[in-house]
């Protein structure tokens with residue numbers, strides 16, 4: 030297994046590549062996709078309350094036959110249905126069908142209600158109760174983390190953030206801050222240069238490096254994340270691509286290759302790609318917006334139904 034584990038400040042280890050379940054939807058197809066990832070060799074599943082497929086992820090994990098200690102499960106408090114942290118973790122554990130999760134994250138600083146110190150205290154209580162092994166955050170900036178650390182008794186083990194070459198410069202301060210405080214950075218949506226911004230400056234070094242090493246472009250981007258010391262949180266519906274993701278753990282980029290990717294990323298951050306800075310929050314918000322939209326749709330449908338019944 031080429032991807033190593035990383036040591037967390039909580040004393041536990043975390044596999045450095047995760048299979049994410051955002052946008053996977055529900056039903057047997059979702060179970061099959063998680064099952065496929067586990068069969069290929071993924072032993073870290075990243076889900077969230079707002080993805081609404083913790084049940085499917087849990088079923089696939091249970092049916093995999095792996096013992097609980099052989100799989101690392103991350104889920105997130107997304108403020109779904111306005112429920113508090115204490116209630117939400119119980120729901121997530123029930124959905125997943127497990128007695129604990131390995132890592133529980135506050136999905137976004139705006140969900141730390143009524144404020145970051147109070148919400149973090151609730152997270153600490155979950156750890157003390159043994160419901161979660163490690164606690165962390167997601168999409169936190171330097172100011173958010175500083176506010177948290179000012180009153181924390183238990184420091185966050187990880188901060189899951191948007192990280193790809195076009196936002197690297199904007200994210201550098203939080204990456205440095207996390208490193209200084211022994212907080213692991215998890216990188217999500219690292220393949221955006223390929224999936225949402227094809228044709229940008231990063232394509233040039235990525236394609237060249239891929240050709241030189243005889244690998245696929247997505248492997249180069251994951252190797253870059255690995256070189257930055259971050260955990261990769263990615264996904265794919267395709268078995269061969271999942272295998273390539275795992276193989277990317279063996280790909281070591283030279284300093285010159287890393288610099289070329291970052292120089293191209295910085296080029297994209299000005300000019301045509303200047304709007305990418307806003308993705309630092311957009312990536313996450315779009316998940317939360319989806320949940321809100323579904324809720325709104327459900328409320329409208331209920332009102333229409335009620336009007337029909339009583340009309």
Ligand SMILES: NC(=O)c1ccc[n+]([C@@H]2O[C@H](COP(=O)([O-])OP(=O)(O)OC[C@H]3O[C@@H](n4cnc5c(N)ncnc54)[C@H](OP(=O)(O)O)[C@@H]3O)[C@@H](O)[C@H]2O)c1
Nearest residue numbers: 049050051075217218219220221247262263264265266313
């Ligand atoms: N904490 C947060 O706020 C947050 C936000 C976003 C995401 N996440 C987590 O991160 C996970 C991954 O997010 P993501 O889907 O945005 O990540 P990603 O790793 O950037 O993208 C994965 C997608 O890239 C596609 N892909 C891979 N190589 C490609 C190529 N060469 N050309 C075109 N498409 C390619 C795959 O498609 P195929 O299926 O066709 O292979 C897959 O759908 C999520 O599931 C979630 O767990 C967390």
